[in-house]
Amino acid sequence: MVPVTVQTELPTATLAVVAHAKGDLRLEDVPLGSPAPDEAVVEVAYGGICGSDLHYWLHGAAGESVLKAPLVLGHEIVGSVVHAAADGSGPPPGTPVAVHPASPAAGAARYPEARPNLSPGCTYLGSAARFPHIDGAFSRYVHLPARMLRSLPVNLDLRTGALIEPASVAWHAVSRAGDVRGKTALVIGCGPIGALAVAVLKRAGAERIVAVDMHAKPLEIAAALGADEVLTGADAEAIAAVEADVVIESSGNHHGLASAIQGAVRGGTVVMVGLLPAGPQPVLISLAITRELELRGSFRFNNEIDEVIEALADGSLQIAPVITHEFPVQRALDAFGVARNAAESGKVLLDFRAG
Known part of the structure; x- marks a missing residue:
């Protein structure tokens, strides 16, 4: 210091x-x-x-x-x-x-x-x-x-x-998904928030974490933080095959949201932390309905900042x-x-x- x-x-x-x-x-x-x-x-x-x-x-x-x-x-x-x-x-x-x-x-x-x-x-x-x-x-x-x-x-x-501040945003997003222990998690978009979500999911006990991005550098970071598998955003077939229990959508565009819905298992949960542009957006809502997906918003954070500080201090969050x-x-x-x-x-x- x-x-x-x-x-x-x-x-x-x-x-x-x-x-x-x-x-x-x-x-x-x-x-x-x-x-x-x-x-x-x-x-x-x-x-x-x-x-x-x-x-x-x-x-x-x-x-x-x-x-x-x-x-x-x-x-x-x-x-x-x-x-x-x-x-x-x-x-x-x-x-x-x-x-x-x-x-x-x-x-x-x-x-x-x-x-x-x-x-x-x-x-x-x-x-x-x-x-x-x-x-x-x-x-x-x-x-x-x-x-x-x-x-x-x-x-x-x-x-x-x-x-700490962006990690708190990621922590809040993961908490919106509920208990992720033993589950398969999919992260769409591995900019700083998505990458931090990978780290939080790892700490929270997700059994398998798959990270998706359009670029190699963010995927390299996601792998360093604990992603078990990385996929390019263009590989729609591989994304759909993940069948994730929990999806963290952090790309902030409708293409990423479409990938999140397609990559979720039937009855799964999609947490939307990436902020899409204002106004109407195309969404695969029929697929979300027929699969009974839970679409949950995530906005900023509350007292999660205190948990983040504690986890960084004790080394459990890397x-x-x-x-x-x-x-x-x-x-x-x-x-x-x-x-x-x-x-x-x-x-x-x-x-x-x-x-």
């Missing part, structure tokens, strides 16, 4: 990665106001580039969340507390932390109280879903509510910790192969260029302490 210098003065500005519009990504200094009484000042160590970050850069929108003003990107971060929250909540200075980036909030629509990830007023770091936008944490320093912070064990290095590239923050534009190439990269990290 890299030693942390606890500062006596609050920083007034910080270097940040900011999306201004479609194709307009900048590394620039942004002002930092004073933290609220319940906010800690965190020095960010690593940030993982997520698909939503790429969408804001490439398209000026992530799904229906459209940029209307400059947005600091990033929600997959780890770092260390340099100033504790003034109200005494949260960890003390010097504590290494991961971040749960959600702020659940009620709204007009009903939702199960035990599933705050579904709260209609929920906000997320680095999101343009609402206006004013919710800035993210791709910055050297950031003010964060103490309730978002999760203290990390001393034996968990921050580089691995940068995967996820290091997901990280394929690391760039100093000064090369953020290069990092985003690599991250957009799913054929060559897994999770790409920004190092905010470099330089």
